[in-house]
Amino acid sequence: MELTINGCRLNVEDLGPRDAPLVIAHHGGGGIGSLEEPKRTFxxxxxxxxxxxxxxxxxxxxxxIEPYSHAQWAADVDAIREWAGAERITIAGGSYGGFIALEYAVAYPDRVNAVMLRDTAPDGSKLSLAFDNARNQDRIEVKWDDFNRYWTGQIRDDADLKQCWADMIGLYDHDHDYDPVKSAAAVEAGYYRHEAHNWCFQHNWNEYDVKDRLPAVTVPVLVTVGRYDWVVPVSCSETIAELVPNSELVIFENSGHSPQNEERELFQQTIRAFMHRAVPLTAGVSA
Known part of the structure; x- marks a missing residue:
């Protein structure tokens, strides 16, 4: 369905029983993301x-409708919460969506029951490490000019964004799970919005840092990550877990950036068990 949220028409899907505790899940990817990823995951x-x-x-x-800032995206989450009639939510997000989940948790602490994170970071400081990981692999040949334009927000148009993503997607799975045919199909199934992508890396990335506010997040937080994640390595998740008082860190030992796909059964067991502990079903929408 389509909802007007803070003056912007958003594509929204509302799943499950309306009287149950609410989870709002934010997609990753910035301008290459869509609701399809968190729908499959959460x-x-x-x-x-x-x-x-x-x-x-x-x-x-x-x-x-600009801005595509973290503050605006977090405000849109809160407006969706209000539309749904929930006093509190579990906020979830993977990769770039985890940035927004953390931004929401620190900006709207009275609206959060719990947080679920997947392969994300508390700041943008590890991008140089990701570049090193890309240089030190031999699975794909990196087109460095396009790679650098992608990560600095210098994408020319939607088709350019799609091509840059197609060239790079092979980095994301763990070695034993990489399937070029499956990756190509994922590229074709995606959405590509270069304006939002460029905004993320021209305006948001260097300003993103929630580390000093994470100790104030006292609700239960599940932090998950693939052992072989090249772009937001395990150390990023370990930092989050160290700073958040009531956190659980789960490392998926046979995954890259997408344990929700690479170890799907275990990942699903992990998030459901966490939700049963953190937000019991008796909590209701106003918990």
Whole structure:
């Protein structure tokens, strides 16, 4: 369905029982993300919980109205919460969506029951390490000019973004799970919005740092990461877990950046068990 949230038309899916505790899951990828990823990852909980997924402004099938800032994207999450009639939510996100989940948790602490994170970071400081990881692998041949334009927000148009992503997607899975045919199909199934992507890396990335505010996040936080994640390595998740008082760190030993796919059964067991502990089903929408 389409909702107008803070003056912007967003593509939204509202899943599961309306009287259950609410999970809002934010997609990753910035301008290459859409609700399809968190729907596959967290939508499975909709047999017990209410789960809302959506395309962020400027992404997927949603309207393009600036700014595409972390503060605006977090404010849109809160407006969706208010539309849904929930006093508190579990906020979830993977990769870039984890940035927004953490931004929401520190900006709206009274609205959060719990947090679920997947392969994310508390700041943008480890990008140089990701570049080193890309240089030290031999699975794909990196086109460095395009690679650098991608990570500095210098993408020319949507087709350029798609091509840069197609050239780089082979870095993301663990070696034994890399399937070029499957990766090519994922590229074709995606959405590409270069304006939002460029905004992320021209305006957001260097300003992103929530480390000093994480000790004030006292709700339960699940931190998950693949052992072989090249772009936000395990050390990023370890930093989050060290700073958040009530955190659980789970490392998926046979995964790269996508344990929700590479070790799907274990990942699903992990998030459901966490939700049962952190947000019991008796909590209801106003918990």
């Amino acid at each position: 939508g499975t909980l909709a047999d017990e919980y209410r789960v809302i997924v959506f395309d962020a402004r400027g992404c997927g099938r949603s309207e393009a």
